[in-house]
Amino acid sequence: MRHILIKAGNVTIRARLLSTPTADRIWDSLPMHGAVQTWGREVYFRTSISPDIEPDARTVVSKGEIAFWPDGDAITIGFGATPISKRGEIRFTSKCNVWAIALDDVDQLKGVYAGEEITVMEAELAEPGWQGNSPAPPLHRARRHNRLHAGACPIDDANG
Template structure:
């Protein structure tokens, strides 16, 4: 697994990318800097990475990092979205999970609008 730093406004979190084709594509596209969008308890933003759905998931876990093909988007999931049923974490449509936030991601619940997001490689 490759370690990354996730900066969202003034919050910094650590994460890891899985040793999968999607994780490697994301690693090779770092650093990424973008203005994020918020959809329920998800932050997402478009990236320039050609990631394929090799293990498509319609429900993910809190803290998962995933790629959403329709928006070419990097997604950070930290709770339910508007299409979630009960306590599940459901993306708008299938995603490819490629990593996970390893710190307490609940600080992200305080963010209310379009955050600045930077994803970069962490020193091992």
């Protein structure tokens, strides 16, 4: 079973990869680094890969599902409502491929701010001795500072 760590600001989240073409592409591209962008209760970052939309891609995901946004070439993690959500759902701007499941509480991402560094890496490389069944590495809260704004919609990104 393949596991990763997502480190953003002072937050660390473990995740288990699913058996999907997108998960395979991401796994083969690790480690990945970028700058956090936010949109409501969504954290995402641009990547250098461009997987195709998978047949089961969707715009609404469940908390803890980690997705890839093909229209923006970005890894995205929704942890609550976005500006277009209805009745508390987690809704992205277009269909996304779900490729991993978080093993830790994604609500920690409330403490991550636009512009902070984000890294996705193999868990075994990041935390020697940690295997998927062992206790998680320590989880940290991000320190308070002014929030940078990524814009009203991920599509309107000035960087891309």
